[in-house]
Amino acid sequence: MATPKGGYAGKILSVDLSQGEISQASLSREMARTYLGTRGFIASTLWDKVGPEVDALGPDNVLIFSTGPLCGTTVPSGAIFCIGAKSPLTGLIGWTTIGGHWAHKLKLAGYDFLLVKGKASQPVYLWIDDDRVEIREAAHIWGQDGRTTNKMVKDEIGDYEIDVAVIGPAGEKLVKGANIMATVGHSASYGMGAVMGSKNLKAVAVRGTQDIRIARPGPYTRVWQQFMDDIMNDPVAMGSGMRLGTTSLLKTANELGELGTRNFQGAFFKGADKISGERLAETYLLKTRGCSPCSICCDRFSVVNDGPFKGTWVSGPEYATLGSFGSKLGNDNLASILRANELCDLYGLDLYFVGDAIAFSMELHEKGIISRQDTDGLDLTWGNYEAMLALIEKIGRREGFGDLLAEGATEAAQEIGKGAEYYAIEIKGAAISSEDPRANNENALGAMLSTRGGDANNSWARTTNYSAETLKRFGIELSAEVIAQRDARSARQGYGDLSHGLPTGIRGIGRLTKWWEDRGVVVDLMGVCKLLWAAYLSYGEKLEARMDMLAELYSAATGISVQTEDLLEGAQRVHTLEKAFNIREKDVSRKDDRVPERFLKEPMPTGPAEGKVFENPDVYLDEYYEARGWDLSSGRPTEENYEKLGLDDVAKQLKKLGRLP
Amino acid sequence: MSRIRVTDANLCGGCDYCEVICSFYHHGVCNPEKSAIRAVRMEPGIDIPSVCHQCQKAPCAEACPVQALYWDERTEAVLVDEKTCIGCGECVPACPFGEIFMHPEVAVPIKCDLCGGDPKCVKYCFKGALEFDTGNGSAKERQREYLKPTAEKIARTAGIQIMY
Amino acid sequence: MTVTVKYISILLHDVTHKTSETIEVDGGSIALSDLAEELAAHYGELFHSTFYTEEGNIRPHFHVLVNGQNIRFLAGLQTVVQDGDIVSFITPIGGG
Numbered sequence: 063m064a065t066p067k068g069g070y071a072g073k074i075l076s077v078d079l080s081q082g083e084i085s086q087a088s089l090s091r092e093m094a095r096t097y098l099g100t101r102g103f104i105a106s107t108l109w110d111k112v113g114p115e116v117d118a119l120g121p122d123n124v125l126i127f128s129t130g131p132l133c134g135t136t137v138p139s140g141a142i143f144c145i146g147a148k149s150p151l152t153g154l155i156g157w158t159t160i161g162g163h164w165a166h167k168l169k170l171a172g173y174d175f176l177l178v179k180g181k182a183s184q185p186v187y188l189w190i191d192d193d194r195v196e197i198r199e200a201a202h203i204w205g206q207d208g209r210t211t212n213k214m215v216k217d218e219i220g221d222y223e224i225d226v227a228v229i230g231p232a233g234e235k236l237v238k239g240a241n242i243m244a245t246v247g248h249s250a251s252y253g254m255g256a257v258m259g260s261k262n263l264k265a266v267a268v269r270g271t272q273d274i275r276i277a278r279p280g281p282y283t284r285v286w287q288q289f290m291d292d293i294m295n296d297p298v299a300m301g302s303g304m305r306l307g308t309t310s311l312l313k314t315a316n317e318l319g320e321l322g323t324r325n326f327q328g329a330f331f332k333g334a335d336k337i338s339g340e341r342l343a344e345t346y347l348l349k350t351r352g353c354s355p356c357s358i359c360c361d362r363f364s365v366v367n368d369g370p371f372k373g374t375w376v377s378g379p380e381y382a383t384l385g386s387f388g389s390k391l392g393n394d395n396l397a398s399i400l401r402a403n404e405l406c407d408l409y410g411l412d413l414y415f416v417g418d419a420i421a422f423s424m425e426l427h428e429k430g431i432i433s434r435q436d437t438d439g440l441d442l443t444w445g446n447y448e449a450m451l452a453l454i455e456k457i458g459r460r461e462g463f464g465d466l467l468a469e470g471a472t473e474a475a476q477e478i479g480k481g482a483e484y485y486a487i488e489i490k491g492a493a494i495s496s497e498d499p500r501a502n503n504e505n506a507l508g509a510m511l512s513t514r515g516g517d518a519n520n521s522w523a524r525t526t527n528y529s530a531e532t533l534k535r536f537g538i539e540l541s542a543e544v545i546a547q548r549d550a551r552s553a554r555q556g557y558g559d560l561s562h563g564l565p566t567g568i569r570g571i572g573r574l575t576k577w578w579e580d581r582g583v584v585v586d587l588m589g590v591c592k593l594l595w596a597a598y599l600s601y602g603e604k605l606e607a608r609m610d611m612l613a614e615l616y617s618a619a620t621g622i623s624v625q626t627e628d629l630l631e632g633a634q635r636v637h638t639l640e641k642a643f644n645i646r647e648k649d650v651s652r653k654d655d656r657v658p659e660r661f662l663k664e665p666m667p668t669g670p671a672e673g674k675v676f677e678n679p680d681v682y683l684d685e686y687y688e689a690r691g692w693d694l695s696s697g698r699p700t701e702e703n704y705e706k707l708g709l710d711d712v713a714k715q716l717k718k719l720g721r722l723p
Numbered sequence: 724m725s726r727i728r729v730t731d732a733n734l735c736g737g738c739d740y741c742e743v744i745c746s747f748y749h750h751g752v753c754n755p756e757k758s759a760i761r762a763v764r765m766e767p768g769i770d771i772p773s774v775c776h777q778c779q780k781a782p783c784a785e786a787c788p789v790q791a792l793y794w795d796e797r798t799e800a801v802l803v804d805e806k807t808c809i810g811c812g813e814c815v816p817a818c819p820f821g822e823i824f825m826h827p828e829v830a831v832p833i834k835c836d837l838c839g840g841d842p843k844c845v846k847y848c849f850k851g852a853l854e855f856d857t858g859n860g861s862a863k864e865r866q867r868e869y870l871k872p873t874a875e876k877i878a879r880t881a882g883i884q885i886m887y
Numbered sequence: 888m889t890v891t892v893k894y895i896s897i898l899l900h901d902v903t904h905k906t907s908e909t910i911e912v913d914g915g916s917i918a919l920s921d922l923a924e925e926l927a928a929h930y931g932e933l934f935h936s937t938f939y940t941e942e943g944n945i946r947p948h949f950h951v952l953v954n955g956q957n958i959r960f961l962a963g964l965q966t967v968v969q970d971g972d973i974v975s976f977i978t979p980i981g982g983g
Binding site for chain 2: 136271275290354359375
C-alpha cells in the first residue's frame with residue numbers, strides 16, 4: 063500500500079487504553095487523498111467507530127489528535143492541528159483547531175494522527191518518543207493543574223524540548239467545557255478535556271526527531287518563496303498581525319457595533335478602550351510568541367507586574383479572552399481578564415465555555431431568576447470581576463453553583479427553569495464568540511451552520527472586501543437595497559442602519575457563507591492557520607489565489623497532484639461527513655440551524671445596527687442549502703450529494719434510519 | 724569575524740521557523756534536529772536562539788583528531804571539511820555553547836556555515852531576532868555609542884559642538 | 888464644519904500617531920476622496936502609500952465607515968461626509 067512521498071509522515075498511531083495496546087498503521091495514499099488531514103481524518107474515524115450508542119464520556123469514544131499535510135514544512139503556520147471526538151458538550155461531532163508546538167512534534171515523531179480509545183484502569187500518560195511509545199503511570203500527577211502537569215512530565219522524561227498535551231483538574235472532573243492544553247497556553251475546546259479525563263489519560267508527551275520530506279522540492283520551493291514574498295510585502299500580516307494578532311479585533315468589533323456586551327444585551331462596550339489589544343500592548347504585553355513553525359508569531363505573552371493580580375502570566379490573552387471575560391461580562395478591568403485566562407490554564411477550561419456560563423449567570427442574577435443563595439453567596443453583578451474569578455474556580459472544581467454550570471449554560475438553564483433558557487446564548491449547545499448576530503450576519507450564519515455548534519471561525523466572509531462584480535456571483539446586488547435604505551433614513555442621527563462588510567438583511571449572504579465555509583475547511587484540512595491564510599492575506603479578491611497556492615503546495619509537498627477544485631471537493635466531502643455524523647447522532651436538521659431567540663426578538667439598542675434584529679434567517683438558510691444542493695425543508699444533504707462525494711455507504715446508513723430527505 | 728547574532732532575545736518568539744528553514748536549505752528536509760540554529764525555550768515566556776559563535780580559536784576544531792574543522796577566510800565561518808571528517812563526534816562535547824550537533828543520518832557535524840554568506844534564518848525571521856553580524860566596525864560603533872554621553876558633557880563644558 | 892476621524896486600524900495609527908481627531912473643513916460637506924487627500928497632504932507620503940495602491944484605489948484591507956456604514960455600499964470615495972459625521976478606518980480580521 064503506497065504512502066505519500068512527502069508532506070504526510072505516513073503513519074497512524076493507535077492506542078487502546080483498556081487493553082494497554084499500542085499499534086501503528088500506514089497512512090495510505092488513498093486515505094490521504096480522500097480525507098486530506100485534520101478534520102478529514104477525524105470525521106472519517108468517528109463516522110466509522112463512534113455511533114449513537116457510544117457515550118461521549120465512555121471508553122468507546124475515540125479521541126483523535128490529527129495533523130495536516132503541510133504541518134512542519136516551511137509553509138508558515140503549518141502548525142495547526144485538530145483534536146476530535148464525540149463532544150460531551152454538544153453530543154455532536156467535536157473537532158477543534160489548536161496551534162502551538164505539539165502537532166510539529168507528533169509529525170516529527172513520524173505520525174500523521176493519533177487515535178486513543180478505551181479507558182485506562184488507573185491514571186496514565188502517553189509518551190511518544192519517535193518509534194517508542196509507552197503508557198506510563200500518572201497517579202502522582204493526577205489532580206495537578208495544567209502548568210504543573212506540563213512541568214512534572216518534562217522533569218520525569220528529562221527533556222524540556224518535548225511538547226505535552228495535558229488536562230487540568232476540570233478535565234479530570236469531566237467538566238463539559240474542559241479543554242486539552244498543548245504547549246503553554248494553546249487550547250482545544252468542545253469538551254475534549256472531559257473526553258481525555260474520562261479515559262484516565264492525563265497527558266500525551268511527544269518527542270520527534272525524524273525528517274518531514276518534500277516530494278517535489280523544485281516546484282515546492284518556487285511556490286513557497288512566492289508565498290513568503292507575499293507575506294513579507296503584506297502590511298496586515300507584518301503590521302497588524304504581528305503586532306496585535308487577534309487582539310486588534312476588540313476595538314474593531316466595538317467600532318462596528320458588534321462586540322457582544324453583557325451576554326449580548328447590546329453590542330457596544332463603553333469600556334472597550336480599557337481592554338483592547340492596544341491597551342494590552344501598552345501595559346502587560348511582554349512579547350509575542352509563535353506556533354511551530356510560523357514566523358508571524360502572533361501569540362500574545364503577558365505578565366501583570368503590579369496591582370492585586372501582580373505575578374499573573376499568560377500565553378495570551380487573545381481577542382476571545384478579552385471578549386469572553388471583558389465585554390461579555392461588562393468587565394473593563396484588564397488585569398482581571400488576564401487572571402481569568404490564567405485560571406482557565408490552571409484548571410484546564412475553555413474560555414468560551416466559561417465566559418458564556420458566567421455571562422448567562424450574571425444576566426439571570428440581574429433578572430432575578432437566581433439569587434445570591436443560588437450562587438453560593440457570589441454577587442454576580444455585571445463587571446464584578448472578583449465574583450467572575452471565584453466562579454471560574456468553582457466551575458473548575460465542580461463546586462456548588464459551579465457544578466451546575468459545568469454542564470454548560472443550556473443544560474443549566476433546563477435545571478433552573480423560570481425562563482432561563484432564553485439567556486443561554488448558545489448554538490447546538492456551544493457558546494458563540496463575541497460577534498453579535500444582529501450586527502454581523504456573515505459570522506452569525508457561519509455559527510448557525512457550523513457542524514460543531516457555536517463557532518467563531520466558520521465564516522469570516524466579512525473580512526474580504528468584495529467588488530460589486532464578485533458579489534454579483536452570489537446574487538448580491540446592492541444598489542437597489544442601498545438606495546432604498548438611504549431614502550428610508552430621515553435625519554442623520556449618528557449611526558445609520560447599515561453595518562460593516564455587507565449591510566445586514568441583504569439577500570445572498572447564504573450563498574456567500576457556503577462559498578467561504580468551503581474555503582475555510584480547505585485551510586483547516588491542510589493544517590495551516592485561517593488567521594494567516596484566510597484573514598491577513600486574503601483581503602480583496604485574494605482568497606481564491608490562496609486556494610490555488612495551497613493546491614500547488616500540497617501537490618509539491620506530498621507528490622499527490624491536486625487542483626484547487628479537488629481541495630474544495632475534499633472540503634465538501636469532510637464537511638458533509640461531519641453533517642452526516644450529526645444527523646445519525648441526533649437527527650440534526652434545519653430546526654437546529656438557528657440563532658438564539660434574543661437576536662430575533664430584541665432590537666439592537668445602540669451602534670451601527672441600532673434597531674435591527676437578525677433578519678430573514680429562513681431566507682439565508684434557503685440560499686445556503688440551495689447552494690449546497692441540500693434539501694430545503696430538512697436542511698440535509700440528499701442521497702445524490704453523498705454519492706457525488708463518494709459517501710455512498712454513509713447514504714445507505716442514513717437511509718436505513720429514514721434520515722435521507 | 725562574522726556570525727549570526729541575536730539582536731534582542733525578547734524578540735524571539737520560539738517559533739522554530741529558523742530551524743525548519745536551516746534544515747530545508749542544507750538537507751532538503753524539514754527537521755529541527757538537522758538544523759544548525761536552535762530556538763531554546765524556557766518557561767514561562769523565554770525564547771533565545773542559539774547558533775555557532777564561529778570562534779576564531781574554535782574548541783571544536785582543536786578537539787578534532789583529523790583537523791577537519793577549519794576557519795574559512797572567505798565566509799569567516801568555521802566549516803567542516805567533509806572529505807577529511809571521520810564523523811567521530813569529538814567536536815560536540817568540546818563546544819562550550821552546545822552549538823554543534825551530530826545526527827545519526829548525517830555523516831558530518833551539523834553546524835552553522837552562514838549559508839555561504841546569505842544566512843536564511845536571518846532572512847526569514849520576521850521578528851528580527853537575528854542579524855548577520857559581519858564584524859565590520861560593530862565593536863567600534865558600540866564604543867562610540869557608549870562614549871557619546873561623556874563626549875557631550877565635555878563639549879558642553881568647553882562650549883563647542885560635536886561635529887562627529 | 889467638523890468631522891471626526893478615527894484610526895482604528897493600527898496601520899494608520901502608526902502613521903498618524905493618533906487614535907482619533909476632529910477635522911475642521913470649509914464648506915458644508917466634503918467628498919471622502921477630498922477628505923482623504925487632505926489627510927494625505929497633512930501626514931505626507933507615508934499616509935498616501937499606506938492608504939492607497941499605486942493605481943489610487945484604497946488598499947483592500949482598509950474598510951472605511953461613515954457613521955458605521957461601509958462606503959463600498961454607499962458611494963465609495965464619492966460618499967459625501969457632512970457636519971458631525973464620524974469616519975472610521977478599520978482592518979477587520981477573523982479570529983478568536
